[in-house]
Amino acid sequence: MEHYKLNRKYKDRLFRIIFREKTALLQLYNALNNSHYTNPDDLTITTIDDVVYMGMKNDLSFIIDDVLNLYEHQSTYSPNLPLRGLFYFSAIYREYIEPVKHQLYTETPLQIPFPIYLVFYNGMKEEPERKELRLSDLFLQKSQSQTPALECTAFMLNINLGHNRELMEKCKTLKEYAQFIHAIRCQIASGLFLESAVENAVNECILKGILSDILRKNRAEVIDLILTEYDENEFRDFLKEDSWKKGHEAGVQEGLQKGLETGIQAGICELIKTCAEFQLSKEQTLKKIQNGFSLSEQDAWNYIEKYWQD
Known part of the structure; x- marks a missing residue:
């Protein structure tokens, strides 16, 4: 059987497929914020597909109640996440004020949404349930007496199966996503190559009602994405x-x-x-x-x- 070479350019797209529908995204937002929004149209999607720098993609971003939420999925931990977040926010805010950009030079303050940056981590490196990463930790010079001109804070949540249980119980789709990834890993651990492991995991999850609607409707797309984004090695x-x-x-x-x-x-x-x-x-x-x-x-x-x- 062919052993696929993975293409990291398309990494993390599966997370976007699962939460690209406003209903699923709103469910995740409510679970994270203990809120009770019921109308998916309360969300204004601001996701940028081809963002700014080195081929990075903005996974999911949206505005609700004057809060700009940036959600990113990562299977590889990086301390540079706040720097990437800075690029994302810059691009999103730039697009947001485009209709009134002439006001940047007036005495009238521009009102912009409050930013929140969450990273959903499911890599193999052991990480805590929640971790805070700051842009200022990357600065070459650190001063106790001066406040840096820039700051960007990323809150990383471990969404591997068994972690952040309370959040998982509140958001059924996020829990099922963790179960699906776990099922693939179990198939690989049993000795199968990636293609067979993914096929078996998809069949198993459909039978168990795990992401079953998404896997049935998008089976070919999901399998193709996993084969290109999953780091089997x-x-x-x-x-x-x-x-x-x-x-x-x-x-x-x-x-x-x-x-x-x-x-x-x-x-x-x-x-x-x-x-x-x-x-x-x-x-x-x-x-x-x-x-x-x-x-x-x-x-x-x-x-x-x-x-x-x-």
Whole structure:
């Protein structure tokens, strides 16, 4: 089966498909703000499809009750999110005042919507439920006595399955999105390549009523987007690292129960088997053992010769 090479240019479009309808977007907004808006037309969409810099795209933005909400989905953490937010807001505000731009040079103050910037994170790196990122943290010079001329604050929410449970219960669509991504990862973890993993996850979620309407109506589009935006290699690297940790932890636990020496040997054996299963070379396994168990190169080779199974 063909192993797809991923194109990051189109990354994060699935999130937009799911929440591009005003009804779903309003549900998400209400869940985040404990509000009770019922009319989707209260939203004024301000999303910019081809925004300003390095091919970045503005995922979702809208105005409601004089608040400009910028929602971005990310599967890769970056401390530069506030800087990107600055570019997004600049582009959106510029378009917003275009009809009255001549007033920029008058004595009359221009009234603009209050900005809120939320980032929905579902990457493999462990992150807290909520994290605040500030543009000022990126400045080369920091001063306690001066206030910077610019600031942009991004609030990052972890939307991996099992995180921010209260929010997930309030927004059924967001919870189902997390379940769908989790289903894909489970299929990959079972040993399938991405194309088969996505097909199986789509079928499974439709049967379970998870994003079923969206997946039925947009099946081909969703599958195509996942195949281009999902970082399969990153997830497989995570599985390898996670397996290594579990092997090491197994050795520690075994050591506590049966004695340190026996436990360490069990952990080394588990690690070697895991490395072999994931097709790491003996040289790569050697480094893992040396780093994880503080062994000499010769001792590490002895364990590999003892436990390696081709």
